[in-house]
Amino acid sequence: MRRLPPSEATGRWTGARHALPAAYGQTDLVVLGIGVMIGSGIFSVAGRQAATMAGPGVILSFMIAGITSLLVAFCIAELSSAMPASGSAYTFAYVIFGEVWAWIVGWALVMELLLAAAVVSRVWSLYAAQMLVDLGVRIPEPLSGVIGQERGFDLFTLLILVLLTGVVALGARVGLRTLWIIVIAKLAAIGAVIVVGATHFDQDNLAAIPAPAEPIKTASAALDSPLLGLAFGQTTAFGWFGIFAAAATITFAYIGFDVVATAAEEAKDAPRSVPKGIIRGLVITTVIYIAVAIVMVGMTPYKEINVEAPLASAFRQAGEGFMVHVINIGAVLGLTTVVLVLLVGLTRVVFSMARDGLFPRPLARINRGYHSPTTATLVIGVLAILLAEFVPVLTLEPLVVIGTLFAFVAVAAGVIRMRRTMPDLPRGFRTPLSPYVPIASILASLWLMVNLQVITWLYFLAWMTFGLLVYLAYGRRKSALAGGRPPLEPPVAVRGGLRGRHRR
Template sequence: MEMIIINSLLRKKSIEQLLTETQGKAALKKTLGALDLTMLGIGAIIGTGIFVLTGVAAAKYAGPGLILSFIISGIACAFAALVYAEFASSIPVAGSAYTYSYVSLGEFMAWIIGWDLILEYLLAASTVSIGWSGYFQMLLSGFGIHLPVWATGALGSSPGAIFNLPAVVIALVITLLLSMGVKEAARFNNIIVFVKLAAIILFIVVASRYVKPANWTPFLPFGFKGVLGGAAVVFFAYIGFDAVSTAAEEVKDPKRDMPIGIIASLVVCTALYIIVSLILTGIVPYQQLDVAAPVAFALNYIHQDWAAGIISLGAIGGITTVLLVMLYGQTRVFFAMSRDGLLPRIFSHVHPKHQTPFLSTWLTGIVVAIIAGVTPINTVAELVNIGTLSAFVFVSMGVMVLRKTQPDLHRSFRVPWVPLVPILAAFFCLFLMFQLPLITWIRFVVWLVIGLAIYFGYGIHHSTLAKPESNNP
């Protein structure tokens, strides 16, 4: 009996089996190219991190040394991005890290990673919805429009607040867009990404003239420990490049386009983060940056109010695209796990007209809307990073395993210096995980326990690999 259970936990899907499943009536429509993927990555990465977290990280953790925090997190993501690029080009199937783990580490580890990704995307989308609501209400107040107090936030977030209505509305609107088709969603994303990139460039051009090097002294007011703590916080700003890999099954030429989309989006965003953090801490003393909208605040600080208004619009657009990609990533992971039988098969049904996982898209959107409507932002934001980092660790392990077990697999993109780069990726991610507070770890363990109960109660018995006709490798 014990041997049967162990064999079940270690069973793997073959790459041929995965690719076969992407054909036929259950297939997702292949419509995306390299530019779509790059814009998808930028859409996911640039948003809450640059428009919100920069201020908190500078004021409470790193001071002007925030640039080092971004560089450290960027290095960790760069190593992980190389690993993702190899997997995504070799195994162009929906599911991202979950699918890669299923091939390389076996079903049990795949479930753990998939469950982590559900945590990451659900809570990231909820966090971003709440952040969008904050910026939207600021924009309305600029026109003298104020929502009823009860509709401005979750119960306990502010006096009189009961329900965050704008957060719920934006989550459902983006869900509707995603359910209509991935090409339509990508087209919308591309337009908004251009808008927010223009807003960031405007900030750089306008604010760079007001930089005072004296504001960079002391450069490390909280010491290097503060820089590391800041790196763990701003890691949230990089979450998104991995969401590009969830689109692999809907890409026209994944072997060429997936590495381009993943790496290009990360390079562009890292450069912008470094430039913006330098300018931000150069024009405003870091102690004053602990505000909800630090980029707009910095422009107000130098009396460039006209530009601050444009930046607020860019921030709303930026946060909207992050929400779109987070919801998109969640639905594709959900779709892949359901298609494998680890979750009910109904969630992998593809709409005959839109060729999208219609039911799982709406289920995800409704859950995100509920969480965003009734939960304060600080409660949901903390868990996102640890779920993502753990997924990066296991994917880094998986690429080393697959190099050993399937050395002849055609890889149009190969991670350089294996096993050094995957080991460094895992090390950096583990290091950042241990910078997170104990309560985050406790909540993470509770989430994993719930996941294990679902897997052993349902998934292990309903897995497609548990069926006699399944071609187990």
């Protein structure tokens, strides 16, 4: 149960060729969070969950997911301010709990971010193809079978992943400029949706929460049921079980604020700027999501919502056909930033694990020209492409949620333990009302986890078991701590003197 010393987590690589350059200011970190949290889900998830799981109670589902995320955000903010390293929850676990738990958390993060990038890129293709159709652009016959496909080879999915992998490989500054432009454009589209949709709001659509339906007692229905609902004999939707089940699914929409912590090593004045960036970005996103949810269920009775295109159909029924184009453009732009930031976050997690020896060391090399872990970025891009093209990733979306919630539990527990074992460690932010907020974070995250489907739990346990075998076969022996201390590389000669004087 070897642990990484806090000083090694934050100071070991300063100035070395394995160091990442400072690129993000405080506002940049807020934009980074908004960029990854607000995607196509803002135009679809409220309608889908209202129609199939929660009815008008979907507004409460968004609030529950948002409050849970905010509780966790406080915990991540404290740990990031104390250990501003690129590995985020992985590095926190390494310092606080030890290498085995660090590997488990890091393995869950890899699953979460890699699968999320594949899922979102596939959804990007669906929206991009729909946008072309709605604009009257005719897709050539030879390409019609490989564009906008839910399964099998998809050309648009390949193109967006290749393009954004290239942007990330070119360095943080190139990606940041691209991110700013797209985030501003998609916020304008969302603002138009809220303003125009509010003019068609009907409070009668916010009726009482529908009663739960009768459970379907089959083996297939049991696997697709929430774990908690199955325990209480409630295997279908609506009622309070439906609201909590929808909240667990909606957590997918909030996923990403923790990715901001992976940029801590590249942030200016990280102990103060990263906590502010995480919390402000999450609060802004939560307000926007709830506003869109209110507009969605206020425009159309939940029984009449078109699950395939809920918000677009609602605007068509209201006679606002031009808003369909706004939604399509906003969704495409939103998903672009989501994939971009997910690739950035995953690259930093893999980079940190490789730097510690748990993944092959070449993945931790920084390209001198682009000041970016180019090798890790390209490997991740290839894996994301293979996963998106050859695995039915749209059916695996809940795995992203369970991986995220698992990391949330580890982070909240880390705050409690760090307060006891490292009380003098400098922090730029302290979680309010500790240990009550971290405990509430753990309970809320576990509550959402048990509201996920049984089949999701089985897949997650299989992934984590496989990861533990990988650690025993490779990471345990190759770890930088296996020799008793992390090896520090010699300084690298550069023009004007030496670079890489390592702080102790």
